[in-house]
Amino acid sequence: MQAAQNPPQGGQSTDSEAKAAYVALVERIARSGARDAAEKEELDGLSAELTRWLAERRLLDPDGERLTPPERALRRIASEHRRRLRETVEGLSRDARAIEDVLSLLAVPRLDAREAVETEYFTDRAHTRERLAELDALSREEFLAMRNSFPEAQVLEASLVRDLEMVANGVRMRVLTSQQALRSPAPARYLHALTDAGAEVRVAATVPLHMNIVDRAIVVLGAGPGPQGEGGDVILHSTPVARCFVRIFTHAWDLARPHTDRHAGRGGAGCELTAQEREVLALLATGAKDETIARRLACSDRTLRRLMNQIMEKLGTSSRFEAGVTAARLGLVD
16 A cells, blocks of 8 residues: 555656556455455555556556456557557548549649630631741740641741741740641651751651640640531630640650651652552552552553652662552551
8 A cells, every 4th residue: 555655756656666556456455355445445545647657558447446457458458549540541541532632633724713715716727827927936935736737838838937947946846747648748848847957746647636736825726617617727825725735735646656757858759659659559568569560550561660760769768678668657558
């Protein structure tokens, strides 16, 4: 009784002293004839420090009126620990879901409710080109273009002058075009000139849109024919909207192949193949022999050899096999 009531001088009892006091309490209570009365008397005489030590280790009931056996105390500690672990896991799961939800919102372009997207619409392609010339002059960092078709040679040459100026001024230019668009001589020369100037050009089997993106802030879209056959071009001034179209462009760009093959402008006429020369390439691609091709074209062997030499010269190749491979890569044969 005296040891439990008077812990050593100098502050809190040590763990060893508290354990000894607990064991002494249990022994005295067990020897007592009146267990309940003895336990109440012993507990009433405990110091505040020892009471706190016992309560922290669940060796004392919450009401402070009875001692708890170590086995029961251990079960209580384990039960409370499991409960806290479950609560922690549930809390972490909620936080993880919240983080994922917030991250997904960060990736979605958001328009301010008060923001109005400035829109321009042109039905006259000549007016569109004038406006595009103004926007090209404003480009400072990046110019992205998708092309599934190109205008006539004269318009393309005028556009090339502006495009080369942009590249010379440090604008990063990326042009994504389709294989079909490359089959015409003028677009092939245009893209060759851009590539030589430092622009990046890639070719895909198909291109989903006809558009320009200027500095990821302005989008120019070909609207296509309307219900009455009318067509036009739309210009959208909005950075969030432009981000959406940049994603479309980037996805298509990553799937396309670099346009680094021999193409128009190199070695004279380049890929300006005649219909007859294209037919020769198509027949070669099927594995047809010279006599079969000559019979199909209704020409002599000499004429066929001349056609083959012209094709190899235009493609910049040194063999018929290389000519067929190059033509296939350029999309010159179906």
